[in-house]
Amino acid sequence: MKRNFATAILISIILALVLGFALTSITSISVSAQNASSKPVPRLPNGKPDFTGTWDHPRVADVTKDVKGRCVGETPGCSNIGSGELAFTPVGKSDNERKDKWDYGAHCMPWGYVRSYQTPFPHGYVHHQDRLVVLWEQDNAYHVVPTDGRPLPKDLDPTWRGTSVGHWEGDTLVIETAGFNGRTWIDTAEHPHSDQLKVVERMSMPDGDHINYELTMEDPKYYTKPIKNTRVFVRMKAGQELFEYSCAENNRCEGGNCAAADVQKQGK
Amino acid sequence: MLRSLLLSAFAFVLMLCWTTAPLVAHHSFAAEFDGNKPVKVTGVVKKVEWMNPHIWFYVEGTDEVSGRSAVWGFSAGPPATLARRGIKRDVLKVGDTVKVDGFLAKDGSPNASGGKVTFADGRQVFTAAAEDAVPK
16 A cells, blocks of 8 residues: 555656656747746737737758857847758759859848848838738848738749748748749758748747747758748847848958959059 | 856856857858958058948058058948947047958958957957857
């Protein structure tokens, strides 16, 4: 009798430890305990979370890697759980390993959809009931996502940043994006993608200061498995807005050739 | 008391190193500058271009590593990134005497990334872009 009781206690303790560990692991993937805020989630008139605001994100130069700590705009508390090693198709591998990759960004072409969220420049949202407008400081570009649940059109014109549609699953906004021209990279590490790339993002707000952002990229032409990243975005301090950005205005040393500036031509 | 202060300071510095993205392959730094070729120029600021995509400032002086005298062009971070670090566009003024530590342009021109600026009064400003190599 006593032995059964002791065993039961022991099993309960072990179960409690395992459950506690599992629960804390799950929540720490989302928002780490010390960064969770008590700010309530702002709501749209229809009751859904309102993402409007200026948001900081982790610097993700390589989607395979984890990142944790300060966001690109100096806000604390961003993170990325990377995908781990990428699984290429033969075509994808050969495109990834080519020596003659053209650095489209260094020549001021549009950075791309997923990549614009990963750069040293923060982003923002203007959120209405019928659409989410994404504002990237990178390239000062915007992107409109209708959120009325319409399906992604077939036969999309290929573009740098694709075409998106969104729908709600409870309080999670699910955005599907396709119709890419395949001319961008998915990260600074120059991992390529084809025009078959499809991106799914799932966004939710655990509290008024954080967005949990899950990214899934599927590109059957280049990758044999989906590529997943899980990130935390942090709301920037009140009063912080996005800055102007212009790639072309003074792109000296473009492509590795530093043309002489006027002040360098005088006399000396 | 001193020991815990020192420990806190050490931990803070470590945290800064850990949280700022280390030398991940950044395309334009690696394409344009050579992280193995340091440049140290002391001279006078001739011009400041506080513009995107990276600020440029020009210092007429001599590089103590190569001995080369020129109007050196230094590339640093974008205006937005610097502003969020508290570095404003008037930090460098024409006529200031500065020492700039950076890394030489790959194309052989008198240009470099300019990650660290030391003023005559000893103040230092770290102007590197997010993933430029930061001179010590």
